[in-house]
Amino acid sequence: MKKITLFFLLLLSQITFGYAKITETEKLAATCKVWGYLKYYHPKVANGDFNWDEKLFEVLPKIESAKNKEEYSAVIEKWIDDLGVVPTNKPLADDPKKDFFNENLNLDWTQKDKLFSKSLSNKLKFITENRFQGANHYVNRDGKEVSFQFVNEPEYAEVLWTNKNLRLLTLFRFWNYVEYFFPYKYKMDQKWDDALVEILPHISASASEKEFLLAMREISIKLNDTHAATFNMQMMQYLGGEKYTAFGTKFIDDKAVITTIANDSLAKIDDLKIGDVITKIDGITVAQKLDELLKYMQGSNRPAAILNGALVMFTGNTDDFEVEFIRDNITSVKKIHRYPNEKIKRSPPKNSPNWEILEDNIGYVKMNKVPKEEVPEMMEKLKNTQAIIFDVRNRPTYTDFLVSEYLNPEPKPILRLLYQDLSYPGRYYFSDEMEECGKINTDYYKGKVIVLVNSGTHSFGEQTAMSLQTAPNATVIGSQTSGADGPNYYFKIIKGFDSSFTSAGVFYPNKKETQRIGIVPDIEVKPTIVGAQQGKDEVLDRAKLFAKNGK
Incomplete structure (x- = not known):
């Protein structure tokens, strides 16, 4: 009897499972x-x-x-x-x-x-x-x-x-x-x-x-890809808005520090100063506001997502909003204005040399400014410096491989690419050939090569850093990079919805990953609130110190 009962229970469970409702x-x-x-x-x-x-x-x-x-x-x-x-x-x-x-x-x-x-x-x-x-x-x-x-x-x-x-x-x-x-x-x-x-x-x-x-x-x-995000015009209204503040911020220790003023006259109306630390927006802490935003902000890692979050944190559709801020250790609350972008009339960036020789015979190169045609003259004049600091914290011009010809005694592999196998969707394969930089050059640069990176070192900037890393005496200084190397493919999903993602994998020659990890600094330096308030470039300062004493 027990066996018969067990049989019918098993049969019933199978029938029940087979015809169970599905959502x-x-x-x-x-x-x-x-x-x-x-x-x-x-x-x-x-x-x-x-x-x-x-x-x-x-x-x-x-x-x-x-x-x-x-x-x-x-x-x-x-x-x-x-x-x-x-x-x-x-x-x-x-x-x-x-x-x-x-x-x-x-x-x-x-x-x-x-x-x-x-x-x-x-x-x-x-x-x-x-x-x-x-x-x-x-x-x-x-x-x-x-x-x-x-x-x-x-x-x-x-x-x-x-x-x-x-x-x-x-x-x-x-x-x-x-x-x-x-x-x-x-x-x-x-x-x-x-x-x-x-x-x-x-x-x-x-x-x-x-x-x-x-x-x-x-x-x-x-x-989790700094290249990846879907865009729709109405969507951006919900995420941020059409009006902007007259200042820019950096997030340091979960606080928003004003580091740039876009329009001096508009900033004076609100009595804004570089170094002010904003702790709340309309009664919500900046840290809470950031956490709300991050699920909509593209980033291979948290620093990259925070960088993008900073761009929309203070935007909106209202003419003003309330902030709590700290200045000279005093906490205050006041209203801040927003403006349509065309009314801000952003001040043009200050002129600065593309490259220069600093004190102690240290070269300094802004990789986002140097054009290809300037590289031969630049490297000739920098060849007797004790160190060259290559700043890759903003998107570089396409000079990375050319610069490496002056830094390496011979061609060096930089990276290997990973492609989709279209005959077997979902499978990939590594390219047969590795990307290389440099050339045979017995008169290559013998001093220290220092590469500056941070979360603004993104995509081609990361590839540039990888090429500079091949130099015999290279050191990377700064903080975690964007972690999205490789070509960014923009595509339309359907009318009104544009999107993108990294479309080919990028690995070091030994297949070490760069996605999400980024370019790992040899010496980590993160900005501080005090440094931002004092207008210091702490990463560059650390690089100068390393150039002088190797420590």
């Missing part, structure tokens, strides 16, 4: 993944034989009606069957000389998703084993500034937040772009599958335009 989020998450997978793997879809967006719109009502796993799987199986027979097309064996990178490749979900029947999983497995091998209709390497690109994506009219189909399409496109073609997916804080499940309800059931737009912004920030 809309579960169904839409699985559909997003299947839709993207078929887009890049199914031979007829990847070949462009169908209007794949329309196929999504057609199947969504059927998916919405599915009440359990069996009904859901049946809808998806019929969807796949209607695409036609998948011919046997087993890919050629991998080239053993090819250096493949599989950290991002994971199709286990096709076999393990709780919504999939065994029959559906088998269909997906067969498609993987016989995946499309031709020129994909939706992605190629024929771009100009950045070779990798998404193509043949209908833009539609301006996306209205009230159109659920277009909201879902916007999310589905972006999620799958990242799933198969973002080289640093494996470095993200949150699993990409979990990010989809978290954001989906805010897209599928948006209660307002603001909720939809900020959800699209938030999921792009989850890439």
